[in-house]
Amino acid sequence: MSFKRLIPLLGILLNVGWLQSADAQVKNSLNFRLGLTPNKCVALRKGRECFATVEVKWQVPDVGNYCLRRQSDKLQITCWRGQAQGEFLYVFRSHDKEVLNLVSENSGETLASATINVSWVYKSKRRKGRWRMF
Known part of the structure; x- marks a missing residue:
């Protein structure tokens, strides 16, 4: 296949890809959204x-x-009545990552999930017990 024939074919493929990505954006805009800011918590040492x-x-x-x-x-943190959007300040305190779910109060169905990840600056160093005479 010559290069001249390849250019129109490449153009068609790019247009089809663009249409598919635009369609995905429309579908995503209709979905349920749950966002966390920040979504990461940093502890000084591992395990703290x-x-x-x-x-x-x-x-x-x-x-x-x-x-x-x-x-x-399954702890219910807070609820909103007659709303299509909302905000809340959540006080996070944990050793491990935590997943929060947005749930329909009527059906109990989980509509969206988001994770708060935990990382650390330093690994915990366990000191070895060494025998000392003096």
Whole structure:
């Protein structure tokens, strides 16, 4: 196949790819959204508790009753009634990562999830017990 024939074919493929990505953007704009800022908490040492104030923002296509719930123990953190979007300041305190779910209060269905990751600056060093005479 010559290079001259390849150029129109490449143009068609690029246009099809562009149409597919535009279609995906439309579908994504209709989805449920749950955002966390910041979504990472940094502790000084590995294994230590991490503390952060996390801004939670969510948006759904339909007005309804929604709750923010912690996935690990199903603890209901807060709820909104007759809303299609909302904000909340969540006080995060944990050793491990935590997943938050946006749940429909009526059906109990999880609509969106977001994770707060925990990392650390230093690995914990365990000191070896050495015998000393003096």
